[in-house]
Amino acid sequence: MKRIFIIVAAVATLAADEKLGPPIRVVDPGAPGKAPSDAVVLFGGTNLDQWRRGDGSKPKWTVENGEMICKSGTGDVFSKPTFKDAQIHVEFNTPFMPDAHGQARANSGVYIHGSYEIQVLDSYQNPTYEAGSAGSVYGQHDPLVNVTRPPGEWQTYDIIFHAPKCEADVVKQPARVTILQNGVLIQDEATISGPTGGGDKGDACQAGPLRLQDHVYPGIKATLLKFRNVWFRAI
Numbered sequence: 001m002k003r004i005f006i007i008v009a010a011v012a013t014l015a016a017d018e019k020l021g022p023p024i025r026v027v028d029p030g031a032p033g034k035a036p037s038d039a040v041v042l043f044g045g046t047n048l049d050q051w052r053r054g055d056g057s058k059p060k061w062t063v064e065n066g067e068m069i070c071k072s073g074t075g076d077v078f079s080k081p082t083f084k085d086a087q088i089h090v091e092f093n094t095p096f097m098p099d100a101h102g103q104a105r106a107n108s109g110v111y112i113h114g115s116y117e118i119q120v121l122d123s124y125q126n127p128t129y130e131a132g133s134a135g136s137v138y139g140q141h142d143p144l145v146n147v148t149r150p151p152g153e154w155q156t157y158d159i160i161f162h163a164p165k166c167e168a169d170v171v172k173q174p175a176r177v178t179i180l181q182n183g184v185l186i187q188d189e190a191t192i193s194g195p196t197g198g199g200d201k202g203d204a205c206q207a208g209p210l211r212l213q214d215h216v217y218p219g220i221k222a223t224l225l226k227f228r229n230v231w232f233r234a235i
Contacts, residue, residue, distance in 0.1 A: 035089070035231040042079050042210060043068050043230040051077040067093075070108065070225045072216050078114060082207040085235035088112065088159040090212075093226040094122040096151040100220060102128040106151060107215040108225045109138065112161050113208025115199040116175060116192050120213070120225070123148040135179060135186040138196040143179075143186035154228075155182055160235075166205035175204075 028037035035041050042050045045066035048059045053075050060074040070077075094106035106122035116137065123134035123146055135143035135157075149155050158180040165173035174194070179187040195201050202208065212227060 033229055035229070036233060039089075039231040039233045040081050040083075041231045042081065043227065045228060048077070050080050052080055054078060067226045067228045068230075070212065070214050070223075070227070072214060072220065072223045074214055076111075076211055076214050078211045079209040081232075082113075082209050083232055083234050084163040084207045086159075086161050087233040087235060088157070088161060088210065089229065089231050090157045090159075090210075090227065091154055091229045092120055092157070093154050093228075094120070094151045095224050097122065097220075097223070100217075101126065103132060104217045104220050106223060106225065107217055108223075109198070109211075109213035109215065110157060110159075111196075111199055111211035111213060112159070112175075112177070113163070113200070113202075113204075114211040115195040115202065115204070115208060116161075116177070117196040117199055117213070118157060118159065118177070118179060121148075122151045124150045135181045137177060137187060137190055137192055138198075140193060140196060141187060141190045143181065144188065145184065145186060147182050147184045147186065149182060157181055158183075162235075163207075164204045169203070169205050171204050 030036045047063060048061060048068060051059045053059055059077045061077055062069050090110050097105045105126050108120035109117040110120060111117050119132060119134055119136040119138045121134045131139050131142050133142065133146065134148045160178040162176045164171045164175045175192040177187055177190050177192060215223065
């Protein structure tokens with residue numbers, strides 16, 4: 001008994017002598033379908049109040065069953081809130097288009113700052129050209145692996161984006177991006193060498209919006225892309 005008492009006393013003394021570190025900000029991490037407590041929720045399932053078209057007008061996308069739906073020809077949408085460095089979460093669902101192939105099959109995109117496209121495509125058993133598949137930094141980097149789920153299933157992009165570093169409005173270090181698709185690392189600190197194809201060529205040193213693409217493909221009458229649970233956390 002004496003030996004046990006000595007051990008307990010020693011532990012108590014160490015605990016009393018510990019110096020507390022600085023407080024760490026507490027964030028509720030959320031849950032599936034629920035954003036972290038410090039996130040800016042761009043779409044939570046009810047309305048498109050946080051979005052606009054390129055000309056500033058109201059989006060022509062629709063909201064059904066907690067999902068934002070893009071039908072071909074309704075135009076891209078841009079988030080009203082902007083950001084620089086950020087953690088970005090997007091869930092998407094591509095339609096089943098068995099008669100379409102390559103870039104014609106469920107094409108869309110997640111544009112960071114409206115400039116840098118992370119490709120959305122049905123890449124399930126659907127090969128396409130280099131740096132054009134789902135998870136690509138479009139035209140620049142293929143994903144490390146193809147983890148695309150079959151069409152009709154929900155998928156996730158979790159993106160860590162570091163905006164260009166500038167001095168006196170001159171880019172000194174280009175943007176970088178790390179991406180997990182469906183929980184799997186597909187881009188690892190990939191350098192983005194300027195706006196990707198179709199990206200806005202605005203001021204790279206300023207904050208920018210998230211842009212979701214409406215892709216109209218020749219010969220394809222309609223593509224219905226679904227998105228849900230879209231949010232970002234400023235870093």
